[in-house]
Amino acid sequence: MAGLTHASPIAEVAVPLGIRRRRGSPGVEAWRKFRRHRMAVASVAILTVLTLAVLLGPLLWSVPINEIDFTARLSTPTWQHPFGTDDLGQDLLARMLYGGRISLAVGFAAMVVAVVVGTLIGAISGISRGSVDAVLMWITDLFLALPQLPLLLLVIYLFRDFLKNLVGPEGGVFILIVLVIGGFRWMPVARLVRAQFLSLREKEFVEAARALGATTPRLVIRHILPNSLGPIIVAGTIDVAAAIIAESTLSFLGLGFPPDIPTWGRLLFDAKDYLDIAPHWALFAGAAIFLTVLAINFIGDGLRDALDPRKVM
Amino acid sequence: MGKYILRRLTIALPSLLGISLILFTLLALAPGDPFGELATNSNIPPEVREAIRVKFGIDDPIFVRYLRWLAAMLQGDWGFSFASRIDVDKLILQRVPTTLFVVGSSQILALAVALPVGVYAAMRPYSIFDQIANTVAFIGFSLPTFFTGLLMILVFSVTLGWLPFVYRTDIAATGWLWYWENVKQAIMPVAVLGLFQAASYTRYVRSAVLDVIRLDYVTTARSKGLNEGKVVVKHVVRNALIPVVTLVALQMPAVFGGAIVTEQIFRIPGIGSLLISAILANDTPVIMAVTFVFACLVVVFNLLADIIYGWLDPRISYR
Numbered sequence A: 001m002a003g004l005t006h007a008s009p010i011a012e013v014a015v016p017l018g019i020r021r022r023r024g025s026p027g028v029e030a031w032r033k034f035r036r037h038r039m040a041v042a043s044v045a046i047l048t049v050l051t052l053a054v055l056l057g058p059l060l061w062s063v064p065i066n067e068i069d070f071t072a073r074l075s076t077p078t079w080q081h082p083f084g085t086d087d088l089g090q091d092l093l094a095r096m097l098y099g100g101r102i103s104l105a106v107g108f109a110a111m112v113v114a115v116v117v118g119t120l121i122g123a124i125s126g127i128s129r130g131s132v133d134a135v136l137m138w139i140t141d142l143f144l145a146l147p148q149l150p151l152l153l154l155v156i157y158l159f160r161d162f163l164k165n166l167v168g169p170e171g172g173v174f175i176l177i178v179l180v181i182g183g184f185r186w187m188p189v190a191r192l193v194r195a196q197f198l199s200l201r202e203k204e205f206v207e208a209a210r211a212l213g214a215t216t217p218r219l220v221i222r223h224i225l226p227n228s229l230g231p232i233i234v235a236g237t238i239d240v241a242a243a244i245i246a247e248s249t250l251s252f253l254g255l256g257f258p259p260d261i262p263t264w265g266r267l268l269f270d271a272k273d274y275l276d277i278a279p280h281w282a283l284f285a286g287a288a289i290f291l292t293v294l295a296i297n298f299i300g301d302g303l304r305d306a307l308d309p310r311k312v313m
Numbered sequence B: 001m002g003k004y005i006l007r008r009l010t011i012a013l014p015s016l017l018g019i020s021l022i023l024f025t026l027l028a029l030a031p032g033d034p035f036g037e038l039a040t041n042s043n044i045p046p047e048v049r050e051a052i053r054v055k056f057g058i059d060d061p062i063f064v065r066y067l068r069w070l071a072a073m074l075q076g077d078w079g080f081s082f083a084s085r086i087d088v089d090k091l092i093l094q095r096v097p098t099t100l101f102v103v104g105s106s107q108i109l110a111l112a113v114a115l116p117v118g119v120y121a122a123m124r125p126y127s128i129f130d131q132i133a134n135t136v137a138f139i140g141f142s143l144p145t146f147f148t149g150l151l152m153i154l155v156f157s158v159t160l161g162w163l164p165f166v167y168r169t170d171i172a173a174t175g176w177l178w179y180w181e182n183v184k185q186a187i188m189p190v191a192v193l194g195l196f197q198a199a200s201y202t203r204y205v206r207s208a209v210l211d212v213i214r215l216d217y218v219t220t221a222r223s224k225g226l227n228e229g230k231v232v233v234k235h236v237v238r239n240a241l242i243p244v245v246t247l248v249a250l251q252m253p254a255v256f257g258g259a260i261v262t263e264q265i266f267r268i269p270g271i272g273s274l275l276i277s278a279i280l281a282n283d284t285p286v287i288m289a290v291t292f293v294f295a296c297l298v299v300v301f302n303l304l305a306d307i308i309y310g311w312l313d314p315r316i317s318y319r
Helices: A009-014 A026-036 A038-060 A092-127 A131-144 A148-167 A169-183 A187-200 A204-211 A216-227 A229-252 A264-274 A279-307 B002-029 B046-056 B062-074 B088-123 B128-142 B145-159 B175-213 B216-223 B228-266 B271-280 B284-312 B314-318
Strands: none
Touching (some): A026 A038, A092 A169, A148 A229, A148 B271, A187 A229, A204 A216, A216 A229, A229 A264, A264 A279, A264 B145, A279 B145, B088 B128, B088 B228, B145 B228, B175 B228, B216 B228, B228 B271, B271 B284
């Protein structure tokens, strides 16, 4: 019966009888559904502009991020400093463009870590029955119940100096933050992948492949995994937003990147003591985080409409 | 019901043990000596240092250390704060009530907003109200708590001057004035935390109600002639709440994470701000203990959710 319930009955009725709708490849079909979510399409544009700005912006706006100018201390936006300056007279536009690179890079890298770990654990759990599955799911549930931010802070506190000595202050903190944020966000992906595997591995096409003599790794990689990609992509998108928020939170608490690396969270942390005299400082940084996270969340929502077959409403 | 609670307890205990194991492994894996401040202090002669190491058993095998650490934690011996020179358990006990007050009131606020809005939106899907609620909820959970906190301070404290932005425990007033001052200073932190949670809860409630509202038994209830209010409250909401309780329980770690940020912004003397100041002061015993307390709080709230779950859905507790 599941095949008979249409995703959106209204849309099906709207097609006049006798005219067959062309069915494209899964990619084309997904894009057609994605386009219907207007906020998601707008968000793709916003995110593209933001990404291009932080990638190319520093080439066009070549003010150094650490040029101290006490005569222009805490100035509000002017032509010389479009986003104003901070308490040392450093140009905020340059700092935000530079910090945006780090915030976005952390978000994407942490998402990759979370998706890889989650897919691996979910796949192993979903394909093997019995005790392996039970143990892995117990670990997943345990991680879901962990207080993430306190543990994040604890790990960073314990390992920060070690990695700093190993790969330098910036690289060390970057690796640490990405690994830790990714390491605490893989559980939803693992559960999704496991659920997908449990249902897919009983399907006829998997049985057919197995009857043809496909080994288990081939079954997983060629047949089951590609079919469970949709929910993974959706969960991964949301993870980017969550990772950006997590990184900003750490920086906002003063425990993320070192003070000379102006990530968006760090800018807010520095700005919060000057709220009364220089509100623009906090507003620009906060708005950047908000806009990025909102855009990514909307894209995730649009992708869910496009890729997740379970979605009915 | 009693049996069910007991069974839930036996599930909660192993997860506490698992969390303690993770915490201890992290501490043991950490490079350098966590008690380095004492052990490397050049004012302490080598013999004394050696005696300290033996006394704390730092050179013992790791599982012996874990068992000893666990036994000490269970007996309430949580160590001694390096920074404030008092016992860690006293320090934490002073601050837990404040955190629980802020987190508790914010959860009540979140549910008080999310339940009516979510139910109303689901009863009229794709209406104007639903679309506005959906968009506002989306914006709400994309706004990080640290930014909303700063915005609120900017608007209500700096610009309008209505509310204080530093949380104080030593308010001089007495009687009603004391309560009023306390409410005034709690408004912003509770609103920041509560509205952020309300945004995601609204979406959960909406989709849970949508799943239930088209089922046949709801139609039956309507055709019996029950009025709409009774149908919604007694038949729809109670069943829709079952998945919502699970999702709310899953949000608990995030809630306590948000509490750390809010406590830091508004300088609330709870365990979250204690954690941050302990990290800045390299106060390892306090950091370990606070992290463990947070883990315990999450487990306790999950247990609470399980009990509510059993009450909402009696089928579960009989199984």
